[in-house]
Amino acid sequence: MAMDIIKVEHIYKQYQLGQVGTGTLVHDLNRWWHKLRGKQNPYEVITELNDRSVSGERNEYVWALNDISFTVRQGEVLGIIGRNGAGKSSLLKILSKVTAPTKGSITLHGRVASLLEVGTGFHPELTGKENIYLNGAILGMTKKEISGKFDEIVAFSGVEKYIDTPVKRYSSGMYVRLAFAVAAHLEPEILIVDEVLAVGDVEFQKKCIGKMKDVAGAGRTVLFVSHNMEAVKNLCSRALLLEHGSIVSVGSPTQVIETYLNSRNKNDWGRSYEEQEAPGNEFTRLKSIELKPIREDGKSIITVKSSLEINISVWNYVEDLVANFSLHLYAATGECVFNVITQLPPPTIGVGLHHARCVIPKELLNTGVFYVSFMLVQDTAKPLFNFEEVLTFEVEEERENTNWHGKYPGFVRPNIDFKIIP
Secondary structure, X not given: OOOEEEEEEEEEEEEEXXXXXXXXXXXXXXXXXXXXXXXXXXXXXXXXXXXXXXXOOEEEEEEEEEEEEEEEEXXXXXXXXXXXOOOHHHHHHHHOOOOOOOEXXXXXXOOEEEEOOOOOOOOOOOEHHHHHHHHHHHOOOOHHHHHHHHHHHHHHHOOXXXXXXXXXXXXXXXXXXXXXXXXXXXXXXXXXXXXXXXXXXXXXXXXXXXXHHHHHHOOOEEEEEOOOHHHHHHHOOEEEEEEOOEEEEEEOHHHHHHHHHHXXXXXXXEEEOOHHHOOEOOOEEEEEEEEEEEOOOOOOOOEOOOXXXXXXXXXXXXXXXXXXXXEEEEEOOOOEEEEEEOOOOOOEEOOEEEEEEEEEOOOOEOOEEEEEEEEEEEOXXXXXXXXXXXXXXXXXXXXXXXXXXXXXXXXXXXXXOOOOOO
């Protein structure tokens, strides 16, 4: 029976907002004095945000991790998922011993190799070759052991031509390829990988996936963090979902991913207003806007295979308004993905509450975060009011029959008839 190779018990991680390190010298002395007297750290009251310290001064402590406990067995591939800010990076840094937990304990059996971000563990002034030996030495390997793996590492990374060049001159893709090759080939008992599939070309991603499977098959343990749900589903034997620094679900990848998708951004899928407080002006005000995913399986999740129904209700205060709605969909980076308008010729509407409905077909949008703005327009030419950023949603991945686990380029990914003719 496989042993527990990682045991995490009641881990908390606290940060002081706006501070580097543990805070002021006064705080450090206060911690030391309480510890000397056998008292609890005065800044460790377990809340999301401590508004006041014991001295009555205002300070802001945020708990990035809040009572995290789990175990990982030898040879297991554990996927860790969650929204940005959920605590994934804080957890990996603690497991990698980059930082220490504020409270709690971690037991690790064996050497840990981590790839947390581009350039982790690399010295920019050293060459690729020198960094391979440096990382191996950090892992406790002898020069002979590293030399035995050297050719394999270089071949896997694909940077043979630049192995004697300082890594500060590497592109981000070259950095990650070499860093992953080093982490995976120097035979650590525990391999921690954070979003390695987000960088690199198709062939490199295929090699990464294959190598992680080989590592797990050899009885070593992998912790894999990714926003790519299909990669987690295909690679991992178990998954863990973090939310606001706490574990909300642990189990099979399919079950945990469904829990994650069902919780995504639902607070941003709609809003409703009382007339007196609604955004707008003397011509129009917003009553409500709501987004609803439409799927054959009935699931309330937004993926590339979900149609999206947007329902808008506004009060119109203009008599006999020749009206149309103009809806803009924007990517998170601010670029307009498309603009659509209601029917032409535009209908004439009276004073009162009116509704519009827009359906974005499935297999049109790519993965990513999008937001909606719209205008009520008079005579197709005069905007009466621009309702800006009234709806936000995120499209998740859902794909089958492919070895590609990276993000497709672009804001749209339409299902266009494109075939190889024998």
